[in-house]
Amino acid sequence: MPFPPMRQLGLAFAGAAASVVLAMSPAFAYRIVVSNEKDNTITVLDGASLNILQTVNVGARPRGIVLSKDGKSLYICTSDADHIEVLDLATLTVTRILPANHDPEYMALSGDGNTLYVANENNSQVSVLNIAEGRITSEIPVGVEPEGMAISPDDKTVVCTSETTSMAHFIDVATHAVSASVLVGTRPRFAVFTRDGSRVWVSSEVAGTVAVIDARTHAIITTIHFDLPEVPKAAIQAVGINMTADGKTAFVDLGPANRVAVIDTATFEVQKFLLVGQRVWHGAFSPDQGTLYVANGISNDMSVIDVKNLEVSQSVPVGQAPWGIVVVP
Amino acid sequence: MASGKPGRKMRSDGGGFALPIAALMLLPCVRSATAQNSVTIDYLSLAPQHAAPSAALGLLATDTGLRGAQLALADTNTTGKFTGQSFTLRTTVGRDEGAVKQAFADALGHGQRLFVANLPADVLLALADMKAASGAIILDATSRDDRLRGADCRANMLHLLPSRAMLADALMQYLVVKKWTNIMLLTGRDAGDKLYADAIRHAAAKFQISIGADRPWIFNPAAQQADTGHYQVNDEVVRATQGVSYDVLVVADEADNFGDQLAYRTDQPRPIAGTQGLVPSAWSPIMDEYASTQLQLRFRALANRWMTDEDYGAWLAVRAIGEAATRGGSAEAGKMISYMRGADFALSGYKGPEFTFRAWDGQLRQPVLLADSHSVVSISPQPGFLHETNELDSLGPDQPETECHFHP
Numbered sequence: 001m002p003f004p005p006m007r008q009l010g011l012a013f014a015g016a017a018a019s020v021v022l023a024m025s026p027a028f029a030y031r032i033v034v035s036n037e038k039d040n041t042i043t044v045l046d047g048a049s050l051n052i053l054q055t056v057n058v059g060a061r062p063r064g065i066v067l068s069k070d071g072k073s074l075y076i077c078t079s080d081a082d083h084i085e086v087l088d089l090a091t092l093t094v095t096r097i098l099p100a101n102h103d104p105e106y107m108a109l110s111g112d113g114n115t116l117y118v119a120n121e122n123n124s125q126v127s128v129l130n131i132a133e134g135r136i137t138s139e140i141p142v143g144v145e146p147e148g149m150a151i152s153p154d155d156k157t158v159v160c161t162s163e164t165t166s167m168a169h170f171i172d173v174a175t176h177a178v179s180a181s182v183l184v185g186t187r188p189r190f191a192v193f194t195r196d197g198s199r200v201w202v203s204s205e206v207a208g209t210v211a212v213i214d215a216r217t218h219a220i221i222t223t224i225h226f227d228l229p230e231v232p233k234a235a236i237q238a239v240g241i242n243m244t245a246d247g248k249t250a251f252v253d254l255g256p257a258n259r260v261a262v263i264d265t266a267t268f269e270v271q272k273f274l275l276v277g278q279r280v281w282h283g284a285f286s287p288d289q290g291t292l293y294v295a296n297g298i299s300n301d302m303s304v305i306d307v308k309n310l311e312v313s314q315s316v317p318v319g320q321a322p323w324g325i326v327v328v329p
Numbered sequence: 330m331a332s333g334k335p336g337r338k339m340r341s342d343g344g345g346f347a348l349p350i351a352a353l354m355l356l357p358c359v360r361s362a363t364a365q366n367s368v369t370i371d372y373l374s375l376a377p378q379h380a381a382p383s384a385a386l387g388l389l390a391t392d393t394g395l396r397g398a399q400l401a402l403a404d405t406n407t408t409g410k411f412t413g414q415s416f417t418l419r420t421t422v423g424r425d426e427g428a429v430k431q432a433f434a435d436a437l438g439h440g441q442r443l444f445v446a447n448l449p450a451d452v453l454l455a456l457a458d459m460k461a462a463s464g465a466i467i468l469d470a471t472s473r474d475d476r477l478r479g480a481d482c483r484a485n486m487l488h489l490l491p492s493r494a495m496l497a498d499a500l501m502q503y504l505v506v507k508k509w510t511n512i513m514l515l516t517g518r519d520a521g522d523k524l525y526a527d528a529i530r531h532a533a534a535k536f537q538i539s540i541g542a543d544r545p546w547i548f549n550p551a552a553q554q555a556d557t558g559h560y561q562v563n564d565e566v567v568r569a570t571q572g573v574s575y576d577v578l579v580v581a582d583e584a585d586n587f588g589d590q591l592a593y594r595t596d597q598p599r600p601i602a603g604t605q606g607l608v609p610s611a612w613s614p615i616m617d618e619y620a621s622t623q624l625q626l627r628f629r630a631l632a633n634r635w636m637t638d639e640d641y642g643a644w645l646a647v648r649a650i651g652e653a654a655t656r657g658g659s660a661e662a663g664k665m666i667s668y669m670r671g672a673d674f675a676l677s678g679y680k681g682p683e684f685t686f687r688a689w690d691g692q693l694r695q696p697v698l699l700a701d702s703h704s705v706v707s708i709s710p711q712p713g714f715l716h717e718t719n720e721l722d723s724l725g726p727d728q729p730e731t732e733c734h735f736h737p
Binding site: 121122124141143144145162163164165166167169178181183186187205206207232233234235 | 404655682696712720
């Protein structure tokens with residue numbers, strides 16, 4: 001991507017300065033892990049220097065990744081291997097294989113860290129996985145091509161989006177029953193609860209929209225559109241969403257539009273479009289929320305976004321077809 | 330398109346389409362008894378005539394079209410579980426035209442109005458013109474005939490696959506982008522080949538591509554299968570392409586009689602496009618953009634073979650009905666038909682933008698793939714071919730040129 005070399009140098013310098021600070025307060029050190037769908041690896045980067053620490057070989061087609069609640073393990077949907085791999089983050093080795101049924105794509109982890117809700121893209125169901133026992137305890141039928149998975153802050157509701165059915169399914173955690181199915185824009189990809197649990201944001205890939213759903217009444221409060229005249233409409237595909245901890249700002253990854261939209265969550269207005277790498281899919285914040293990292297599936301890199309100044313400061317090459325991204329504090 | 334109508338994803342009350350849990354729990358026992366929420370779709374086709382493939386790798390399937398419809402039915406029924414709607418496909422494979430007409434008339438007599446057809450143009454017209462068919466809809470899943478979208482169009486028919494004119498425009502746009510603006514056209518003997526060649530000629534004129542030579546292919550197509558036949562074929566292709574200056578050899582051979590035997594044999598080294606080589610098509614087994622991998626995998630799991638254009642067209646047809654039922658919120662045929670034709674209808678077909686029907690000729694707007702056997706080379710419309718309302722309308726006859734005038 002065409003980022004000015006001056007800026008990269010400046011950031012490298014800032015990075016060097018930051019690492020000095022880090023040496024004094026190691027609590028600030030963190031790592032960034034990226035799943036690479038096409039070369040079957042996980043890239044592990046140092047958060048301060050953005051250098052690649054290690055590239056770990058994992059099973060076929062790693063896509064959705066989620067950090068365990070204790071921060072010690074990474075759960076990896078290795079979709080074509082039809083299971084979930086557990087990467088030990090101390091040794092960077094895969095230590096466990098968990099069953100996941102066919103084609104796991106993305107997952108949500110319960111608040112107590114004991115249960116994974118896994119979207120099985122190719123067989124229209126959500127698998128409920130007891131992590132300690134390594135056993136699937138339940139299978140919940142949902143729409144065609146389930147992908148997005150989110151769990152409410154109170155742990156009572158799981159939302160699953162089904163891409164071909166174009167619905168957000170609200171699943172009652174206690175009964176595993178689908179309590180509501182909300183029709184949203186075509187090909188919903190991702191869901192996230194607001195921090196207070198009152199709303200669910202659902203992105204739609206083909207419609208290129210984000211629906212904001214009332215988590216209690218299941219009514220759509222508004223549908224956010226992205227107006228980018230210079231980009232073909234088919235390329236405006238809403239996928240990953242990251243919300244700041246204060247709940248005021250949402251970053252929506254727009255896929256092959258190669259942009260991240262910055263949205264004011266009070267007004268639902270787009271404040272800015274940030275030009276990033278090609279086919280931006282998912283992102284993750286640094287622990288201090290000062291930086292957002294996004295994975296670009298076609299340009300095989302990760303863009304680094306300065307959250308305060310809303311600027312893209314750098315791009316860092318990772319593996320092939322980077323998909324998911326997680327920050328390990 | 331979606332962004333032009335901010336409200337279209339929402340219901341008029343501003344709320345989502347939510348079904349309370351109580352209703353869902355009751356569905357299995359209650360809905361099956363309620364005709365209002367069960368939709369039956371009649372799928373009509375003719376028994377395929379046995380034909381040996383022209384090459385050993387040719388597809389021998391006799392269920393093209395039907396498998397696509399079955400996959401869409403499964404997809405739609407999965408969705409239907411959450412809207413309380415169920416869908417059934419009733420399949421008629423008529424041994425001749427008369428049997429298909431009879432089945433159609435019988436179904437109409439029982440009040441059926443939703444039909445998906447995998448039939449030739451003349452049969453489609455015979456069905457559409459039956460008196461009782463005026464309130465029905467025939468989703469033409471497999472034809473590519475321009476006359477069905479033009480002079481012979483019918484108000485009770487919608488067309489799912491791109492017409493020959495759309496395919497030809499898609500190819501010519503790409504040739505313009507590549508600046509390969511001089512073609513040679515080689516046309517087979519079949520009626521479809523002549524229609525394909527007509528579409529190429531029309532599109533070439535439209536996009537200012539010159540046709541350096543326009544010749545029929547008259548050599549025996551079976552020669553390749555004879556021992557040492559390849560020498561003979563090579564000589565024939567050299568003769569057929571000699572003395573012409575051109576950039577691309579465009580072939581019109583819809584039945585694969587000879588088109589696969591042109592590449593590497595022409596007098597000058599030139600690429601092949603048209604019905605073979607670089608092929609403009611609705612679908613391709615190699616397509617993996619826009620999440621189509623998922624559709625390809627589901628289809629292969631169901632049918633144990635690649636998805637053809639006919640399968641894709643029938644998949645779109647049944648999905649269109651499903652989408653009308655889900656989004657329109659009604660399983661009543663009349664409401665579904667008007668929803669499909671309405672401004673709120675949009676179908677996701679794994680090729681990027683949402684698909685809609687052209688009001689003036691009933692054609693489904695969609696991008697056209699340009700693919701060879703192992704790669705998607707491009708997807709038209711090509712960037713820069715602008716249109717005042719919808720870029721997809723740069724493919725095929727636009728409203729001002731249409732020869733279709735629906736007679737109510």
